[in-house]
Amino acid sequence: MKKALPFFSYLFHPIFIPLIGTLLYLLFGENYLTAPQNYLLVLQVIIITFFLPMSFFYLLRTFGKVDSIMLSDTQQRKMPLLLQMALTVILIRETVTIDRLPELYFFFLAGLLSTFLAFVLLFAKIKASIHMIGLCALTFFIVGLSIHNQLNIIYTIAMLFLLIGLVASSRLYMKAHSMSELIIGMAIGIVPQIASWYFWL
Incomplete structure (x- = not known):
């Protein structure tokens, strides 16, 4: 198992979380988009949150600014986190707007705040677990959706909590983070999502 x-x-790398969150929203959320609009939404999310960051990563790797997609060094994390914040702003301004997709909008807005907090902590030499930020944010977004839409998706939520445990164990096993860094990442992922519930639950 180890x-x-x-x-x-x-x-469950953080780069996949925006897409997973979008797909789960389309599965469990209430939206009035047509099928072609849903496909276009997914395509835009993939381009903005996956292909563009990956292209930027390989550019940084070419210039020796990063050595791994796991971004183990605190200094290596700054530019990718800045890019992620910039792309998230573009996403919620142009694609996932508050009037069209309010629940998903606040998921990404809370995620933007989480990313900003992780970025600020880097200046204090604190390497919060981005894996935990992403998975915990996703989990509590789905918890919010289940409450908002009165859905019984307990098995999905239980699976997400199980994945949090598995990924946390993975990060410890790989010696990528300390326990405190995992806990900080969990807090940074959870608190903004719960705070955002006030605006859409």
């Missing part, structure tokens, strides 16, 4: 733990760090 040898399989690193797999979870790659499978």
Whole structure:
């Protein structure tokens, strides 16, 4: 089992969380988009939150600014986090707007705040776990959706909590984070999502 733990760090890398959150929103949320609009939304999310960051990552790697997609060094995290914030702003201004997709809008807005907090902590040499930020944010967004739409999706939520445990164990096994860094990441991911509930629940 221990040898399989690193797999979870790659499978649930933070770069996949925006897409997973969008797909789960389309599955469990209430929206009035047509099927072609749903496909266009997913495509835009993929381009803005996956392809553009990956292109930027390979550019940074070419110039020797990063050495791994896991961004183990605090200094290596600053530029990718800045890019993520900029792209998230573009996403919520142009695609996931508050009038069209309010629940998803606040998911990304809270995620933007989480990213900003993780960025600020880097200047204090605190490397909060971005894996925990992403997964915990996703989990509590889905919890909010279940409350908002009165859905019984307890198995999905339980699976997400199980994944949090597996990914946390993976990060510890890989010696990528200390326990305190995981806890800080969890707090940074959870608190903004719960705070955003005030605006859309």
